[in-house]
Amino acid sequence: GQGEAIARNLMYMSTLKTPIISIVIGEGGSGGALAMAVADEVWMLEHAVYSILSPEGFASILYKDASLAGEAASAMKITAQDLINYEIIDRIIKEPLGGAHTNVDEMSISIKRNLEEAIGRLKCESIESLLTKRYYKFRKIGKVVE
Template sequence: MVTLPFEKHMYELKSKIDELKNLAKDQNMDLDKEIRQMEIKLYNMQKEAYKNLTAWDKVSIARLVERPTALDYINRIFESFIELHGDRYYGDDAAIVGGIAEFNGIPVTVIAQQKGNNTKENIKRNFGMPSPEGYRKALRLMKQAEKFKRPVICLVDTPGAYCGLGAEERGQGEAIARNLMYMSTLKTPIISIVIGEGGSGGALAMAVADEVWMLEHAIYSILSPEGFASILYKDASLASEAASAMKITAQDLINYEVIDRIIKEPLGGAHTNVDEMSISIKRNLEEAIVRLKREPIKSLLTKRYYKFRKIGMVVE
């Protein structure tokens, strides 16, 4: 288990609780009262710490290797998921996973940016940084969803689009721009959920949606805090200050009306209880999918246009 900087004292207390439990078991001692008191103290410490997280703390949580990936949620929330591969132009990009599934009996298209759970998996998934073929695969699946009137559910989790030479040669900027253009007029409901990192245009290319949600400790930004600090402060070590100035947390962005909903995470973050987090996401989707499917497409597209036009005016 990775321990975050602000969790140091909590980790020490948890270690003492584990020691007491082992002592009680080995020596056959009754330490239930002492253990219970320490567990209550630990819970209160966690509650207080996670209530006052800084923007940089949220960055640290969003980047945890232990944080649930898109496939962790897909396998728990949707039924009969069938993954589809390839962009029909160049190849398949493992950083984007997409396919068809059922959600409470409703056919849906699910598209997600996928990180790895370990180094080997991260190398395969390019650390969740998609190439042009990934975005073109996503667009292909969106057009297919439009044809068959399936709602589109996007799970966003990327540091940003891959900026390697090959990606640029194959049209990274064009692929992202095309997604933005088509998603703005796609004739089917779209819900995008930022589950971890939502970095730059790489995230936006899957987040032009009727509703954009964020998990409580996710982040959504124009670029990384390190990149922001390097450009504006000429010092990447000031990333913590940059994160605060950038207003990248779910709490900041809902106040600016950039996102529509915050989904609360279990105490300690989504990685502490993936099943509970999945149930919470599913409950939110149950209400939203039914509501958006009932709305006339013309009304949906009009609202989508003005939603992002309003955001654009705030940024300007």
Template sequence: MKKEEFKNRTAWDKVLLARATNRPTSLEYINNIFDDFIELHGDRCFGDDASIVAGIGVLNKMPVTIIAQQKGKNTKENILRNFGMPKAEGYRKALRIMKQAEKFKRPVICFVDTPGAFCGVEAEERGQGEAIAKNLLEMSNLKTPIISIVIGEGGSGGALGIAVADEVWMMENSIYSILSPEGFASILYKDSKKAKKAAEDMKITADNLFEFGIIDKIIEEPIEETHMDLESMCNDIRMHLHESIEKLKTKPIQMLLNDRYDKFRKMGEVQE
């Protein structure tokens, strides 16, 4: 593919790329960016949600906490990971590990890749809405640096539940939106087949969201598909993470929290 064609992909092209089964998953990034990753399990309340991977790793000799939404590569893996759609216990596990990070002064790095939080009966029975809302509240006040990276799909509150951060980044061919283009088209146009139009109108690409100030950085992807050059991508992300965390660590905690608060307040302002 020529560079011009690569750069001129439509919003719908990027939706398809973000959902591609051969796109790197969170665990592939984790295993290639961090050393000595140790996964931690359970929410200490109900059980363990395999769609959320959480644990401790080392970034350039610095201990960090890692929270990630994990999809599968095939049907068996997707069933295990619930197609990357976390339940209430997944968000509670994420919060438990983040509070641990705060206690031990470890930076938190989140990888976002979900079509949305699971909307099944069992998730509602176990307090899905409350679990996500509590994450938003607690992450707003978490006394340690947080960076969240959208690596594939960033769908609705399911994504935001681990994306309240000091810096939010997106991979070049990822998407971040209030709901799927199909859902948007069904509601607004009364026709889910108009998803391509919806994808353009929703402004869900990294370029759109960087322009609006919703995200802080776009991680460029190679002209070839990302899965063809994972090592190069991970080296790039590792470098950016190290630089940004070192910068965030120099801020006094109250300034860090105030800046985080201001960042998300500005997102809610109506642009004239």
């Protein structure tokens, strides 16, 4: 089923012998969010959200009331700023005034510049180093800190 497909994707992505950069440009959710996490770097546009569960689903489970999705979203820490603070993502890409959709050309140029810099840096690393760092980066997600 779906769980097996996600697991297989995670396994294959963790061993790809090329730099991987994932970019959340809107809403990264569900199993797709897990799949995107197995990368050398994970980035988000500044107004994007990223979580394995929707706020509505979270509210339904935790509060037994999907209408509390706003409260759930706040508790879930799904914004780019939250996730960079928790070291889940590596970079926030600033959006044009009004959001990425208001100036697609400007947003595309910004993403391209960021990609060129990161690919130039990552391709200088050995494949062994990339794979090791990728493994530990993924493994630390969800680490409990007391």
